[in-house]
Amino acid sequence: xxxxxxxIQLIAVVVxxxxxxxxxxLVLRKMALISDAISHSILPxxxxxxxxxxxxxSPLLILLAALTGVITVVLVEAIQKTGxxxxxxxxxxxxxxxxxxxxxxxxxxANDVHLDVDAVLLGELAFAPxxxxxxxxxxxxxxxxxxxGTILLITIALLILFxxxxxxxxxxAGLSSALGISPxxxxxxxxxxxxxxxxxxxxxxxxxxxxxxxxxxxxxxxLLTSDLKKMIALSIVFGIVSALGGYWxxxxxxxxxxxxxxxxxxxxxxxxxxxxxxxxxLSVLYRQKQQRTEVSLITFLLHLNNHSEENERHINxxxxxxxxxxxxxxxxxxxxxxxxxxxxxxxxxxxxxxxKDFTQRAxxxxxxxxxxxxxxxxxxxxxxxx
Amino acid sequence: MTLxxxxxxxxxxxxxxxxxxxTAVLGAICGMLGSFAVLRKQSLLGDAISHAALPGIALAFLxxxxxxxxxxxxxxLISGLIGTFWIRGMTSKTHLKSDTALxxxxxxxxxxxxxxxxxxxxxxxxxxxxxxxYLFGQAATLVEDDVRLMxxxxxxxxxxxxxxxxxxxxxxxxxxxTKTLGFNTKFIDVLITFFIVLAIVLxxxxxxxxxxxxxxxxxxxxxxxxxxxxxxxxxxxxxFGAFSGVFGTAISASQNNLSTGPVIVLVAAVFVLVSFVFxxxxxxxxxxxxxxxxxxxxxxKKTLQxxxxxxxxxxxxxxxxxxxxxxxxxxxxxxxxxxMEDKEWITLEGQQWAMTENGFEAAKNLYSQQLKDD
Numbered sequence: 001x002x003x004x005x006x007x008i009q010l011i012a013v014v015v016x017x018x019x020x021x022x023x024x025x026l027v028l029r030k031m032a033l034i035s036d037a038i039s040h041s042i043l044p045x046x047x048x049x050x051x052x053x054x055x056x057x058s059p060l061l062i063l064l065a066a067l068t069g070v071i072t073v074v075l076v077e078a079i080q081k082t083g084x085x086x087x088x089x090x091x092x093x094x095x096x097x098x099x100x101x102x103x104x105x106x107x108x109x110a111n112d113v114h115l116d117v118d119a120v121l122l123g124e125l126a127f128a129p130x131x132x133x134x135x136x137x138x139x140x141x142x143x144x145x146x147x148x149g150t151i152l153l154i155t156i157a158l159l160i161l162f163x164x165x166x167x168x169x170x171x172x173a174g175l176s177s178a179l180g181i182s183p184x185x186x187x188x189x190x191x192x193x194x195x196x197x198x199x200x201x202x203x204x205x206x207x208x209x210x211x212x213x214x215x216x217x218x219x220x221x222x223l224l225t226s227d228l229k230k231m232i233a234l235s236i237v238f239g240i241v242s243a244l245g246g247y248w249x250x251x252x253x254x255x256x257x258x259x260x261x262x263x264x265x266x267x268x269x270x271x272x273x274x275x276x277x278x279x280x281x282l283s284v285l286y287r288q289k290q291q292r293t294e295v296s297l298i299t300f301l302l303h304l305n306n307h308s309e310e311n312e313r314h315i316n317x318x319x320x321x322x323x324x325x326x327x328x329x330x331x332x333x334x335x336x337x338x339x340x341x342x343x344x345x346x347x348x349x350x351x352x353x354x355x356k357d358f359t360q361r362a363x364x365x366x367x368x369x370x371x372x373x374x375x376x377x378x379x380x381x382x383x384x385x386x
Numbered sequence: 387m388t389l390x391x392x393x394x395x396x397x398x399x400x401x402x403x404x405x406x407x408x409t410a411v412l413g414a415i416c417g418m419l420g421s422f423a424v425l426r427k428q429s430l431l432g433d434a435i436s437h438a439a440l441p442g443i444a445l446a447f448l449x450x451x452x453x454x455x456x457x458x459x460x461x462x463l464i465s466g467l468i469g470t471f472w473i474r475g476m477t478s479k480t481h482l483k484s485d486t487a488l489x490x491x492x493x494x495x496x497x498x499x500x501x502x503x504x505x506x507x508x509x510x511x512x513x514x515x516x517x518x519x520y521l522f523g524q525a526a527t528l529v530e531d532d533v534r535l536m537x538x539x540x541x542x543x544x545x546x547x548x549x550x551x552x553x554x555x556x557x558x559x560x561x562x563x564t565k566t567l568g569f570n571t572k573f574i575d576v577l578i579t580f581f582i583v584l585a586i587v588l589x590x591x592x593x594x595x596x597x598x599x600x601x602x603x604x605x606x607x608x609x610x611x612x613x614x615x616x617x618x619x620x621x622x623x624x625x626f627g628a629f630s631g632v633f634g635t636a637i638s639a640s641q642n643n644l645s646t647g648p649v650i651v652l653v654a655a656v657f658v659l660v661s662f663v664f665x666x667x668x669x670x671x672x673x674x675x676x677x678x679x680x681x682x683x684x685x686x687k688k689t690l691q692x693x694x695x696x697x698x699x700x701x702x703x704x705x706x707x708x709x710x711x712x713x714x715x716x717x718x719x720x721x722x723x724x725x726m727e728d729k730e731w732i733t734l735e736g737q738q739w740a741m742t743e744n745g746f747e748a749a750k751n752l753y754s755q756q757l758k759d760d
Contacts, residue, residue, distance in 0.1 A: 032489040033430055040596060082670060084662055085607050089429040093607060096600030097655040100648030107643045212493035219486050256504035262497020269490065273480070284479045
């Protein structure tokens with residue numbers, strides 16, 4: 001590995017961690033799309049900053065851009081407060097308008113400088129090592145590494161200092177104000193940190209990757225855990241893995257680094273989305289199918305319980321009476337038989353002792369609707385699950 | 387070129403006419419279908435889908451190797467639909483909320499699209515120049531075929547809209563009720579989503595990925611302020627959209643260095659702003675006026691109530707009292723006393739007021755009337 005390669009990976013990792021931390025809170029607060037809005041609407045801030053300083057590297061640019069980010073949030077909330085439109089519409093109205101202003105400002109006044117919209121939106125991580133921080137002739141490393149490193153340190157410091165406050169205000173705004181923690185201050189604090197992070201990161205990696213790095217690791221982690229600390233840790237891990245993996249994918253394909261980091265994030269998310277235990281798609285689908293079968297089983301047993309006549313309980317009759325498709329009927333019948341709840345003699349289905357007991361308890365549950373009655377039922381009765 | 391020159395040229399100049407037609411039709415269809423997106427609280431779907439369309443465009447190019455607009459748009463449509471249904475799957479099957487799902491689809495698809503685009507650029511047969519026009523949109527590249535396609539799609543969606551009007555309407559406002567009525571909600575849902583995605587994909591070429599969401603939202607959000615009827619809202623949104631398209635094109639054509647997409651979006655934003663402030667029913671201005679009127683009315687009645695309290699203790703209700711005794715009660719001014727006199731609730735004489743029969747009755751019935759209104 002050459003030294004620029006190491007530097008690029010280092011920048012990518014730092015950006016990923018810096019984005020993952022506020023990302024967790026954005027996802028938990030259902031404000032994930034604010035990051036998208038900010039990443040677009042900072043454009044006029046950058047452009048105006050450039051007009052004032054005529055220098056693309058001036059810290060004023062970052063300051064103004066971050067300010068525009070906060071203004072976006074304020075505007076969205078102001079529009080939302082009028083009650084004329086819903087929150088998502090407010091977001092959708094504000095950021096394209098601000099972005100348009102930025103694009104027009106660039107087109108009218110700054111056509112000849114290196115400030116094109118592509119660069120803002122897409123970023124180019126590969127160029128980051130060329131922009132170096134020089135202090136009295138000493139090369140101290142890539143500028144964006146310093147910038148993002150500082151932002152990351154501040155983010156971590158704030159996270160440690162205000163962890164409890166953030167946690168409370170995220171999950172229970174009412175409790176938090178009762179405890180004397182202003183949810184508004186926490187909200188704007190988080191928004192400011194997100195805004196600064198987006199601004200710092202978009203220069204290196206582009207607006208879209210910032211959004212991906214904020215939302216995707218947090219969402220992936222959210223599918224795996226409900227513990228806030230674990231979720232933050234997992235997001236950071238996912239961020240780092242995709243930053244490094246994405247870099248090497250881009251290296252192999254000779255393609256955009258931002259694009260491949262996002263792609264790795266996407267693959268990671270897709271994998272977890274499908275296979276996560278408990279919350280993954282497959283396990284949810286399996287559980288739903290199981291629950292459907294179990295509900296059918298109860299219905300079936302209740303039906304048997306209601307009919308003492310033999311002809312009502314004949315296997316062929318049941319098929320048409322309950323009106324299930326053959327496959328489902330067979331699944332339910334098999335399940336009931338495996339669990340020794342029914343016995344079949346000469347095509348006549350009857351409840352066993354165990355089946356009667358089960359049905360009785362199910363009825364009790366249905367009539368009283370008390371959760372504790374059904375809690376252990378499945379464990380007590382079911383040897384085999386549907 | 388000035389604006390008036392533009393409108394003169396509009397009838398003679400082929401290119402201008404095509405572009406203007408294109409943006410107008412696009413604005414109309416976006417406004418029409420955007421109304422549904424806004425009312426279904428799917429405002430940001432446009433943003434997500436327009437980003438999600440990018441890998442479709444890139445893949446369509448990679449597979450066919452041709453830069454035929456229709457094939458690329460087909461790719462965009464397919465990946466947009468995959469994105470939409472994935473968003474739906476995520477929100478219904480996991481505990482991820484819709485904003486997270488939208489953000490994920492938006493950024494992950496777009497990033498993957500970027501990967502493909504840069505990959506394509508490195509290919510030897512790269513006649514890919516122009517693929518990135520989908521990112522920012524170039525209304526100038528519209529040709530008559532594109533406009534014809536837009537017109538056809540608009541026509542089809544109009545017919546579908548009219549055919550399923552009742553179903554769409556009821557689904558919008560009460561989805562559960564629709565289900566109990568025996569409508570196939572899934573089908574209607576997929577149908578409307580399909581057309582929204584189609585409109586988004588059509589707009590990509592003109593206004594680009596980033597600004598597409600505003601095209602979908604702004605006319606609908608503006609139209610919503612003027613009416614409570616779905617039909618009127620859709621028509622208004624279509625008109626607002628079409629005007630945004632025409633004016634945006636006109637302004638950008640009359641100036642140098644102005645890309646059409648952002649100008650259209652800003653024109654649409656002006657429509658929204660004006661609607662927010664000036665719409666008679668919901669607008670901020672009239673609401674503030676109504677609010678002040680109500681407050682003044684309330685104050686007047688409060689003053690009347692205080693006077694009533696004083697007058698009640700006297701045998702002659704019209705016994706004059708000094709205005710001074712009202713001093714420790716806020717909410718009365720010279721003006722409000724004058725108004726009360728105009729309403730013939732009181733009579734004023736010098737520094738004294740006296741309640742009239744009229745005013746006494748009004749004050750007595752103040753509370754009972756409110757009870758009646760409830």
